[in-house]
Amino acid sequence: MSGIVETTGTQTPRRQPDREATTRLPDVHAEPDGSARHTLLGAALEVFTERGYAEAGLTEIAARSGLLVGSLFQHYGGKRGLYLALWEEFREEQERRTAATLAAERERGVDDPVDLFVAGARAYLEGAWDNRRLAMLLVEDDGPAGFDALRRQWDRAWVRRNARLLEVDEKRRVGRVRVRVLTTVIGGAARELGDCEDEGEAREIVDAVCGILVHLSALPG
Structure with missing residues (x-):
């Protein structure tokens, strides 16, 4: 890398x-605004770092970001999309x-x-x-x-x-x-x-x- x-x-x-x-990145419905993106990716980085990708849970990422799990799926399509966005x-x-x-x-x-x-x-x-x-x-x-x-x-x-x-x-x-x-x-x-x-x-x-x-x-x- x-x-x-x-x-x-x-x-x-x-x-x-x-x-x-x-190999293509996943399509997303809409990109969150800058503040929400920063918060969401920051939460994902914390959980991935602490748990590892395989053990990381979307519920925990959403909870730390203060956003709904549905919002996470809307913007990134799930855990893989978050990782690739990072x-x-x-x-x-x-x-x-x-x-x-x-x-x-x-x-x-x-x-x-x-x-x-x-x-x-x-x-x-x-x-x-x-x-x-x-x-x-x-x-x-x-x-x-x-x-x-x-x-x-x-x-x-x-x-x-x-x-x-x-x-x-x-x-x-x-x-x-x-x-x-x-x-x-x-x-x-x-x-x-x-x-x-x-x-x-x-x-x-x-x-x-x-x-x-x-x-x-x-x-x-």
Whole structure:
């Protein structure tokens, strides 16, 4: 679930899944207003974190949010829809963060692919720390049916985006492997950040990982 979002403009791009990302999010009847959405997803995150997805109950989520179970079904179609909405929220925030960082770096004249990639990786990791409860939930194996396939699809899309950002020739196997290794390093570091005890330790990890990425990104291929 890791990767740097490539963008050429100053606005954050909307989600553009690659052709293979065909697994779809559930249709909903209506999106709740911002306050209700925040409350409902916050309650869902609490219950999923405490109970795990399989053991989480809709009644408890509704009770904590102060909304009726029927309202939960109306907006998200059930527990699976809530979980996927949390995933979408995390991904969108990470995309906004990394896209804004890349735009700012380009604005100040940075054009080296490795420098841009590492700046985006830092932004992604800082976002994983800031949203660590949600990030840790989404890497667990206890998710709804079909989520692993959806996550793998987007992982592959992120690898391709990173390859474009690094200007790697994707036709060469060595280039593809190199980018996949880099993306895997970011994902593994994001998981470790979830177990950090304080911000100082988290910053130390982010700095160390960015140093590793600089070294690995500089290799030919």
